[in-house]
Amino acid sequence: MLAPNRLQSCRAPNGTERGNPxxxxxxxxxxxxxxxxxxxxxxxxxxxxxxxxxxxxxDTAVFEFFxxxxxxxxxxxMAAGLEQAVAFLKTARVSEAEQRWLAESxxxxxxxxxxxxxxxxxxxxxxxxxxxxxxxxxxxxxxxxPLPEAQLLESRLINLLHFQTVIASxxxxxVLASQDRALVDFGLRxxxxxxxxxxxxxxxxxxxxxxxxxxxxxWLYGVPITGTMAHSFIQxxxxxxxxxxxxxxxxxxxxxxxxxxxxxxxxxxSVVRIAPILxxxxxxxxxxxxxxxxxxxxxxxxxGILDRGxxxxxxxxxxxxxxxxxxxxxxxQNAPIDGYGIGTSLTTSSDAPALDCAYKLQEYSxxxxxxxxxxxxxWPGRKxxxxxxxxxxxxxxxxLTLEGQAGDGEALIQPVLINGKRIQPEPDLQDSRAHAxxxxxxLPPHLKRLESAPAYPVMVAESVKALAEQADSVRPGS
Amino acid sequence: MLAPNRLQSCRAPNGTERGNPxxxxxxxxxxxxxxxxxxxxxxxxxxxxxxxxxxxxxDTAVFEFFxxxxxxxxxxxMAAGLEQAVAFLKTARVSEAEQRWLAESxxxxxxxxxxxxxxxxxxxxxxxxxxxxxxxxxxxxxxxxPLPEAQLLESRLINLLHFQTVIASxxxxxVLASQDRALVDFGLRxxxxxxxxxxxxxxxxxxxxxxxxxxxxxWLYGVPITGTMAHSFIQxxxxxxxxxxxxxxxxxxxxxxxxxxxxxxxxxxSVVRIAPILxxxxxxxxxxxxxxxxxxxxxxxxxGILDRGxxxxxxxxxxxxxxxxxxxxxxxQNAPIDGYGIGTSLTTSSDAPALDCAYKLQEYSxxxxxxxxxxxxxWPGRKxxxxxxxxxxxxxxxxLTLEGQAGDGEALIQPVLINGKRIQPEPDLQDSRAHAxxxxxxLPPHLKRLESAPAYPVMVAESVKALAEQADSVRPGS
Numbered sequence: 001m002l003a004p005n006r007l008q009s010c011r012a013p014n015g016t017e018r019g020n021p022x023x024x025x026x027x028x029x030x031x032x033x034x035x036x037x038x039x040x041x042x043x044x045x046x047x048x049x050x051x052x053x054x055x056x057x058x059d060t061a062v063f064e065f066f067x068x069x070x071x072x073x074x075x076x077x078m079a080a081g082l083e084q085a086v087a088f089l090k091t092a093r094v095s096e097a098e099q100r101w102l103a104e105s106x107x108x109x110x111x112x113x114x115x116x117x118x119x120x121x122x123x124x125x126x127x128x129x130x131x132x133x134x135x136x137x138x139x140x141x142x143x144x145x146p147l148p149e150a151q152l153l154e155s156r157l158i159n160l161l162h163f164q165t166v167i168a169s170x171x172x173x174x175v176l177a178s179q180d181r182a183l184v185d186f187g188l189r190x191x192x193x194x195x196x197x198x199x200x201x202x203x204x205x206x207x208x209x210x211x212x213x214x215x216x217x218x219w220l221y222g223v224p225i226t227g228t229m230a231h232s233f234i235q236x237x238x239x240x241x242x243x244x245x246x247x248x249x250x251x252x253x254x255x256x257x258x259x260x261x262x263x264x265x266x267x268x269x270s271v272v273r274i275a276p277i278l279x280x281x282x283x284x285x286x287x288x289x290x291x292x293x294x295x296x297x298x299x300x301x302x303x304g305i306l307d308r309g310x311x312x313x314x315x316x317x318x319x320x321x322x323x324x325x326x327x328x329x330x331x332x333q334n335a336p337i338d339g340y341g342i343g344t345s346l347t348t349s350s351d352a353p354a355l356d357c358a359y360k361l362q363e364y365s366x367x368x369x370x371x372x373x374x375x376x377x378x379w380p381g382r383k384x385x386x387x388x389x390x391x392x393x394x395x396x397x398x399x400l401t402l403e404g405q406a407g408d409g410e411a412l413i414q415p416v417l418i419n420g421k422r423i424q425p426e427p428d429l430q431d432s433r434a435h436a437x438x439x440x441x442x443l444p445p446h447l448k449r450l451e452s453a454p455a456y457p458v459m460v461a462e463s464v465k466a467l468a469e470q471a472d473s474v475r476p477g478s
Numbered sequence: 479m480l481a482p483n484r485l486q487s488c489r490a491p492n493g494t495e496r497g498n499p500x501x502x503x504x505x506x507x508x509x510x511x512x513x514x515x516x517x518x519x520x521x522x523x524x525x526x527x528x529x530x531x532x533x534x535x536x537d538t539a540v541f542e543f544f545x546x547x548x549x550x551x552x553x554x555x556m557a558a559g560l561e562q563a564v565a566f567l568k569t570a571r572v573s574e575a576e577q578r579w580l581a582e583s584x585x586x587x588x589x590x591x592x593x594x595x596x597x598x599x600x601x602x603x604x605x606x607x608x609x610x611x612x613x614x615x616x617x618x619x620x621x622x623x624p625l626p627e628a629q630l631l632e633s634r635l636i637n638l639l640h641f642q643t644v645i646a647s648x649x650x651x652x653v654l655a656s657q658d659r660a661l662v663d664f665g666l667r668x669x670x671x672x673x674x675x676x677x678x679x680x681x682x683x684x685x686x687x688x689x690x691x692x693x694x695x696x697w698l699y700g701v702p703i704t705g706t707m708a709h710s711f712i713q714x715x716x717x718x719x720x721x722x723x724x725x726x727x728x729x730x731x732x733x734x735x736x737x738x739x740x741x742x743x744x745x746x747x748s749v750v751r752i753a754p755i756l757x758x759x760x761x762x763x764x765x766x767x768x769x770x771x772x773x774x775x776x777x778x779x780x781x782g783i784l785d786r787g788x789x790x791x792x793x794x795x796x797x798x799x800x801x802x803x804x805x806x807x808x809x810x811q812n813a814p815i816d817g818y819g820i821g822t823s824l825t826t827s828s829d830a831p832a833l834d835c836a837y838k839l840q841e842y843s844x845x846x847x848x849x850x851x852x853x854x855x856x857w858p859g860r861k862x863x864x865x866x867x868x869x870x871x872x873x874x875x876x877x878l879t880l881e882g883q884a885g886d887g888e889a890l891i892q893p894v895l896i897n898g899k900r901i902q903p904e905p906d907l908q909d910s911r912a913h914a915x916x917x918x919x920x921l922p923p924h925l926k927r928l929e930s931a932p933a934y935p936v937m938v939a940e941s942v943k944a945l946a947e948q949a950d951s952v953r954p955g956s
Contacts, residue, residue, distance in 0.1 A: 034672035034694070042666055042691040043705030051707075051728035057714060101697050147714060154708070158667035159675060166670075188520055189636035190832045192644075192678075194512035195671030197637060213520040216510060219579050227521030229529075230632070232839035235847040236535060236625055238952075250529035260851045293852035348831040354668045354822045361710035369713040373738045374771035474716075 034195070038092040038119055039102075041155040049148045050112045059365035061147040062382050063154070064139035065161055066360075071352035075447040076456060078172045078436060079128045079140040080203045081164030082416070083426065085157055089121045089417060092153070115148065123149055125417040126403075128385075129427065131168070131206050131436030132412060133443065135458045137400055138385045139413065140165070147364060154359050162357050163196065164203040170324075170349040171207035172440055174342060176448050177328040182339035184226055185212040186319055187347025200347040206432050208440065213341070222429050228256040228289065235261060241270040248278050248285070256287040256317055259302065264290065268302045272309030287315035287338065295320065296335035303336040317341065323350070328450055368471040379464050380471040385412040395442050401461035512673070516570040516597055517580075519633040527626045528590045537843035539625040540860050541632070542617035543639055544838075549830035553925040554934060556650045556914060557606045557618040558681045559642030560894070561904065563635055567599045567895060570631070593626065601627055603895040604881075606863075607905065609646070609684050609914030610890060611921065613936045615878055616863045617891065618643070625842060632837050640835050641674065642681040648802075648827040649685035650918055652820060654926050655806040660817035662704055663690035664797055665825025678825040684910050686918065691819070700907050706734040706767065713739060719748040726756050726763070734765040734795055737780065742768065746780045750787030765793035765816070773798065774813035781814040795819065801828070806928055846949040857942050858949040863890040873920050879939035 034040045052058065067077060094102070094116045103113055123145025134140055141161055143150045174183055185204045191197035198220060201212035205223045217223040229247055237243035240262060248255045255278070259267035268288070275285055288306070290298045295318040306314050318330075319341030330337055344350060360378045361369050368380035379400065386399045386407030401407050415423055446453035512518045530536065545555060572580070572594045581591055601623025612618055619639055621628045652661055663682045669675035676698060679690035683701045695701040707725055715721035718740060726733045733756070737745035746766070753763055766784070768776045773796040784792050796808075797819035808815055822828060838856045839847050846858035857878065864877045864885030879885050893901055924931035 034676065037694070039693050040666075040672055040675070041693055042664070043693050043703050044691060044707055045705075046693065047705055047729050047732075048707055048711045048725075051711065051725050052714075054728040055724050061710075061714065063710070105696075151708075151710060154710075155667050156672075159669060159672065162668055163670050186520070188518075189633050189837075190640055190835075191637060192641050192670035192826070192831075193673030193676075194518055194634075194637065195673050197518070198512065199671055213522060215517050215519055215521050215524065216512070216515070218583075220510065225521045227523075227525055229522055229526055230629075231849045231851070232539075232541070232629060232632075233526045233529065235839045235849060236530075236539065236842045238845075246533050247526075247529050250532040251525050254525075262850045291851065292854050344832045348670070348826075350831055353670075353826040353828055353831040357668075359667075361713045364714045367716075371709045371713060372740045373709070373769065376770050 033095075035088070036091045036093060037098060038094050038116065038152060039098050040159075041152060045152050045154055046108065046112070046116075048151050049115065050108055052148045052151065053111045053115055054109075058146045058148060060144060060363075061150045061361060061365075062363035063143045063150050063359050064362050064383065065141040065157065066139045066358065067134075067136050067165075068356040068358060068376065069136050071355065072452070073351050073450075074169060074173075075453050076133045076135060076169070076172075076443065077165060077355070078168040078207055078439070079132045079134055079161075079165055080130045080168035080206050081161045081199070082127050082130045082141065084160045084164065084199065085127075085141065086125065086416060086422065086426075088156055088160060089125060089153065090420070090422075092119070092121065092156070094119055119149070119152070120420065121145065121149060121153070121417075122420045123417070124415065124419065126413050127416050128412045129414065129435055130432040131439055133395070133439045134385070134412070135398060135456050137379065137458060137460070138398065139383050142382060142413065144382070158357065158359050162355060164199050165357075166349045166353065166355055167200045167203035167346065168207040168436070170346060170352070171204035171209055172436070173324040173450060174327055174346065175208035176440060177324040177331065177450055178340065179331040181327070181331070181337065182210040183208070184339065184341045185209055185214065185346060186341040186343035188214045190344045191347040196347065202429070204346055206429065206436050208433065208437055210339070226254070228254065229258050231258060231261045231291075234258060240267060241274055244270060244274055245277070248274075248283050249281070252283040255283065255285050256289050257285070258289045258291065260290055260292045260298070264293070264298050265301060265305070268305040269309075271314070272305060272311060275309065275311055275314075285311065285314050287317050289317040289319060289341070291318075291320040295322070295326070295337065296330050296333050299335050299337045315339065319343070321345070324450055367474065368467045370468060370471045372472070379460065379468060381464065381467045383413070383464065386410065387412055389442065393442055394444055395456070396444070397457040397459065399459045399461055400464060402463045402467065405461070405463055510576075511573075513566070514569045514571060515576060516572050516594065516630060517576050518637075519630060523630050523632055524586065524590070524594075526629050527593065528586055530626045530629065531589045531593055532587075536624045536626060538622060538841075539628045539839060539843075540841035541621045541628050541837050542840050542861065543619040543635065544617045544836065545612075545614050545643075546834040546836060546854065547614050548933075549833065550930070551829050552647060552651075553931050554611050554613060554647070554650075554921065555643060555833070556646040556685055556917070557610045557612055557639075557643055558608050558646035558684050559639040559677070560605050560608045560619065562638045562642065562677065563605075563619065564603065564894060564900065564904075566634055566638060567603060567631065568898070568900075570597070570599060570634070572597060597627070597630070598898065599623065599627060599631070599895075600898045601895070602893065602897065604891050605894050606890045607892065607913055608910040609917055611873070611917045612863070612890070613876060613934050615857065615936060615938070616876065617861050620860060620891065622860070636835065636837050640833060642677050643835075644827045644831065644833055645678045645681035645824065646685040646914070648824060648830070649682035649687055650914070651802040651928060652805055652824065653686035654918060655802040655809065655928055656818065657809040659805070659809070659815065660688040661686070662817065662819045663687055663692065663824060664819040664821035666692045668822045669825040674825065680907070682824055684907065684914050686911065686915055688817070704732070706732065707736050709736060709739045709769075712736060718745060719752055722748060722752055723755070726752075726761050727759070730761045733761065733763050734767055735763070736767045736769065738768055738770045738776070742771070742776050743779060743783070746783040747787075749792070750783060750789060753787070753789055753792075763789065763792050765795050767795045767797060767819070769796075769798040773800070773804070773815065774808050774811050777813050777815045793817065797821070799823070802928055845952065846945045848946060848949045850950070857938065857946060859942065859945045861891070861942065864888065865890055867920065871920055872922055873934070874922070875935040875937065877937045877939055878942060880941045880945065883939070883941055
C-alpha cells in the first residue's frame with residue numbers, strides 16, 4: 001500500500017529526512033490569496049519544475065487546453081473563463097511567506113526556490129474569445145512559454161477555464177430552452193465555494209442570463225444583481241399579508257412577493273387585496289414569486305387570480321428545481337411565467353458538473369509531441385480552428401488545422417498575451433455577452449434544441465495527421 | 479417579462495432613481511476577500527435586513543441547516559465545513575470599501591448602512607461535529623441570533639456547510655468501497671474554482687482520504703500532500719526511459735513513474751531495466767502510476783512484469799476516471815492496485831453535486847415557525863438529535879426531538895459558539911478525521927455498501943409534531 005507518510009515524505013539533498021508535513025499539522029497563519037498564488041497547484045507541477053531545472057529543460061513548450069469529448073447531454077460548449085485566466089497569468093507569484101514555507105518544507109533545492117521566487121509569466125496566450133461556441137478536440141487556449149512556466153500554470157489554468165466553460169455551456173442551454181424569459185442566477189448557496197458562486201454569476205451572464213442574486217457580482221464584474229425576499233421573511237411575521245405590506249413599504253422599488261410559504265392560492269388573494277392599498281401609497285407591485293410545487297400549474301392558478309383582481313401587469317417569477325428541461329416544458333406549455341430564478345442546476349451544472357478536458361504538451365523545443373494513452377491520444381502541434389458558415393450565416397463545420405496554415409472560414413483562436421503582455425484592450429463583459437448571443441444565434445437548428453442530435457462536424461486537417469505521424473516516428477519509447 | 483433593469487433598479491427614498499448598476503458595468507478595484515466579506519451573499523438577504531430594521535424586527539431568531547432528502551445514490555451523509563463556518567461567523571464584516579459601494583449603490587437607507595458597518599456576529603452556533611454521519615431532517619447546524627444577523631449569514635453558511643458535506647459524503651463512500659487502499663485527492667483542476675479545490679482536499683481528508691495533491695492544503699489545513707509526474711514530463715523528453723531516470727535522480731525520495739504515456743507494457747519493462755541502475759545510485763523506486771485503459775487489467779499486466787523483474791515491492795497507483803463503483807469493482811477483483819488518485823468524481827461529487835438542503839427559520843421571538851410549501855414543509859423549534867447504538871456498537875436509529883428534552887442515546891448537536899465566542903478549543907483536523915473513521919465503523923452494515931438499502935430510521939418525536947401543530951394553529955395566513 002502507498003502509505004501516505006511514504007507518499008509525501010521528502011528527503012533533503014543531504015540525505016536527512018526533514019520537512020515531514022505530518023509534523024506540521026495545523027494552520028499556517030500567513031496571507032494566502034488563492035486568486036494570485038502560483039502555489040495553488042498540484043504538488044507534482046512543482047516536482048516536475050525541480051526536475052526540469054535540474055536537467056536544464058527550459059526550452060519553449062506549447063500546451064493546449066481542449067475538451068476530449070462532450071458530456072452525453074451537450075451538443076456544444078461555450079468557452080468562458082479567459083479573463084480570469086489572463087488575470088492569473090499576469091499576477092501569479094509566490095509570496096515571501098510562501099517562499100519561506102517552500103524553503104522550510106525541505107522539498108526543493110535552491111535552483112527551484114530561486115526560480116519560484118522570481119516567477120512571472122513571460123509567454124504567449126492564444127485563445128478563443130469568451131462566449132465562443134466550440135467542440136471536442138478544438139483548443140480554446142494555448143500557452144507558449146518556457147517549459148517550467150507552462151507546466152506550473154497547468155492546474156490553475158484548467159481550474160479557471162474548465163469551471164466557467166462548464167457553467168456558460170449549461171447556461172446557454174437554459175437560455176435557448178427558455179424562449180426569451182429572463183433568467184436569474186440564484187446559485188451562490190449551492191455553488192462549490194465562494195469563487196464558484198462568483199464566477200457562475202459571471203459565466204451565466206455571458207451566456208445570456210439577465211442577472212444574478214450574488215451581490216459582489218455587480219462590483220466585481222458588472223453583472224446586474226437582483227433580489228427580493230425569502231420564506232423566512234414571511235415566517236418571521238405573524239401574518240403573511242402584513243409581511244407583504246411591510247416589505248413593499250420598505251423596498252418599494254422592486255416589490256416581488258413570495259407566495260408559497262403556506263398556501264399559494266391564499267397568498268395570491270392577499271396580493272389582490274393589498275395591491276390597492278399599496279397603490280394608494282404610490283407603490284406598484286412588480287411581481288410575485290413561486291418556489292414549490294408544479295410551477296406551471298401554480299403559475300396558471302396565480303395568473304388567473306391576479307388577472308381577475310386587475311393585476312394583469314404583475315409578473316410571475318418562478319424558482320425551485322428549475323433546469324433547462326423544465327424551462328423547455330414550461331415554454332412549450334405557454335406557462336404564464338415571466339422569469340426564472342435558477343440555482344443548483346446552473347451553478348453545479350448538475351447533469352454534467354465536469355468536462356473531460358486536458359491541458360497537454362503539443363510541442364517542445366520545436367518538436368511536435370503527443371501522448372498515445374488508451375482513449376486519450378492527442379493531436380500535436382500549435383493548432384488553429386477555422387469555422388465555415390452557410391449562406392444563411394449558420395455554422396456548418398470546423399476544421400482543426402495547424403497554426404499558420406491557410407484555412408477556409410473564420411479563424412477562432414486569437415493572440416491575447418504576447419511575451420506576457422496583453423496586446424488588445426480587455427474586452428468588456430457586455431461585448432462577450434453579445435458575442436455569446438450571436439454564437440447561439442448561428443448554431444445549426446438541431447444544436448439549439450435540448451435533444452441529442454448528430455455531432456457537429458469537426459474535420460482534422462491532413463497537416464495535423466501528418467504531424468501526428470511525425471511525432472510518433474521520432475518517439476523512442478521502446 | 480421581468481426585465482433585468484426593472485428587477486435590479488432601485489429608487490432612493492426621496493423617489494429619484496439612482497444607483498442603476500447598469501451604468502457601472504466594469505470592475506471595482508477594491509480589495510475583496512470572499513472568505514471574510516459579509517457581502518458575499520444574495521442581494522435579497524440585504525433587502526430583508528432593510529425591511530427588518532425598518533420594522534424593528536430584531537428579536538432572537540433560530541435557523542437550522544438540514545438536508546431535506548438524500549440523493550438517490552446516498553444512504554447517509556457526513557457533516558463537514560463547520561470550522562470554515564465558524565471562521566466566517568467570527569470574521570464576517572463589511573469593509574470600508576464595501577460600505578462605500580453600498581452607500582453609492584443607493585439601495586439602502588442609513589439604518590441599514592450603519593447596521594452593516596457595525597456588523598459582527600453576536601449569536602450562538604450549535605452543530606454536529608465534523609465527520610458525524612447524519613440523515614435527512616436532522617439539523618447539522620443551528621444559528622440563534624438577532625433576526626437580521628441570522629438572516630444575513632444564510633447564503634454563505636449554506637455555501638460553506640453544503641459543499642464540504644457533499645465532498646465528505648462522497649469521499650466516505652470511496653473510503654468504504656476501496657477496502658483500505660490509500661486514496662489521494664487529485665481534484666483541484668476540475669474543482670469548481672479555487673476554494674472548492676482547497677476545501678475538497680480538507681473534506682476528503684476528514685472522510686478518510688490519505689492525502690491531497692493540492693499544495694496549499696498542507697499549510698492551510700495540515701492535510702498531507704503528495705505528487706509525482708504528468709505525461710508532459712515524459713513527452714518533453716526524447717526518450718521515456720531517460721525521462722524516468724531524470725525524474726528519479728531529481729526527486730529520489732518519492733519515485734512514482736507514470737507508465738501510460740505511450741505504451742504501458744513497454745514502460746513497465748523500462749522500469750525493470752532502470753531499477754538496478756537507480757539502485758546502484760541508492761535510489762529506490764516507490765511505485766508506478768497507471769492513468770488510462772482498464773486499470774485492473776493494466777495493473778495485473780504491470781504487476782506481472784514488475785514481479786518477474788524482481789520489483790515486488792514497487793507499488794501500483796492508479797488514476798483516471800476512478801469513482802466508488804470502480805473502487806468496489808477493483809477491490810472485489812483483487813486488482814493489484816495499492817492506491818488511487820481520484821479527481822473529478824470526488825471533487826465535483828459527480829453523481830450528486832448538490833444536496834437538497836435548507837437553512838430555515840424555526841423560531842422567532844419565542845414562537846415556533848415553519849413553512850408549509852409543497853414538498854418543502856419543515857419541523858419548527860430548536861432541535862436535538864439522539865442516536866442509539868446496538869449492543870455491538872452499531873447505529874440503530876435516531877430521534878429528532880426538541881432541545882432540552884430528555885432523549886435516549888447520544889446527543890449529536892453540541893454548542894460551538896455562545897454569544898459569538900467559541901466555548902471549546904478548535905478541534906484538530908486529525909480528531910475530526912478519527913471521529914469520521916469511527917462513525918463509518920459504526921454504520922449499519924447495509925449502509926457501508928454502495929448499493930441502495932432501506933433508509934436508516936429517523937423518528938420524529940411527538941414533541942416536535944405537537945410544536946408543528948402549534949406553529950400551524952397560530953399562523954394567520956388567510
